[in-house]
Structure formats: structure tokens, C-alpha cells
Amino acid sequence: MSQKKSMLKIFDNLGSCFRLEGDTTLFSVADFMRVNQLPNDPRLREVVIEEMREMFPDVRVIEEED
Numbered sequence: 310m311s312q313k314k315s316m317l318k319i320f321d322n323l324g325s326c327f328r329l330e331g332d333t334t335l336f337s338v339a340d341f342m343r344v345n346q347l348p349n350d351p352r353l354r355e356v357v358i359e360e361m362r363e364m365f366p367d368v369r370v371i372e373e374e375d
Contacts, residue, residue, distance in 0.1 A: 327368070334368045336361055 326340040338354055338361075347353060358370050 334365075335371055336365070336368045337371050339371075 326337050326344060328335050328337070338357055341347075341357060342349060342354065347357075354372070358372065361368060361370055
């Protein structure tokens with residue numbers, strides 16, 4: 310049971326990485342890196358972007374610099 314709660318908490322946190330603008334879903338790379346406490350490394354950011362585009366091709370990826 311505690312494992313399910315943890316997973317929901319992670320999902321809730323990742324929800325802050327997405328937002329709607331009209332009919333377009335936006336994904337913030339900077340927010341994703343912050344929520345997951347990942348280092349701000351250009352190569353890692355590129356991997357995140359590639360994975361996001363592969364999983365959600367209709368989501369517009371926002372490349373933000375910290």
C-alpha cells in the first residue's frame with residue numbers, strides 16, 4: 310500500500326511539468342529536472358527531451374535554461 314502512495318506522489322510532482330495552453334500540452338524540461346533533482350547537464354536534458362518526444366509525440370517540449 311505504501312508503494313502505491315509513493316507512486317501517486319511522484320505522479321503528482323511530475324504533473325507540475327505539464328501544462329495546457331489552449332489545445333496544446335506543454336512539457337517543461339527545467340521543471341522535470343528540478344522535480345527529479347537531476348543535474349542541469351545539456352546531455353541529460355537532451356535525453357529527457359528525446360524520451361518525452363518518443364513517449365508523447367503530440368506534447369510540445371519547452372527547452373528552458375535555468
